[in-house]
Amino acid sequence: MPVEFPADEQAEAYWKFAEEPTRPELERFFFLDDVDRDLIALRRTQHHQLGFALQMCTVRYIGLFLEDPLAVPW
Numbered sequence: 001m002p003v004e005f006p007a008d009e010q011a012e013a014y015w016k017f018a019e020e021p022t023r024p025e026l027e028r029f030f031f032l033d034d035v036d037r038d039l040i041a042l043r044r045t046q047h048h049q050l051g052f053a054l055q056m057c058t059v060r061y062i063g064l065f066l067e068d069p070l071a072v073p074w
Contacts, residue, residue: 020073021061029061 021029032040032053040056043049051069058066066072 017062017071017073025061030057032057 036053036056040049040053043052054072055065055069058069058072
């Protein structure tokens with residue numbers, strides 16, 4: 001079975017945001033519906049809720065957790 005390795009720029013973009021998300025991407029991956037909010041509300045404090053929401057949206061967008069959870073675009 002042939003194996004293909006990612007190009008250098010693909011490998012560099014792995015585990016992080018390659019660029020700032022566009023408006024349609026923000027609406028698609030970072031919009032929180034009622035089910036999301038209910039799941040977030042189960043967390044103990046507002047700090048935990050914010051961290052959980054950020055990780056949930058990051059996993060939706062990138063497909064995995066960030067190595068450094070603070071390495072997100074402003």
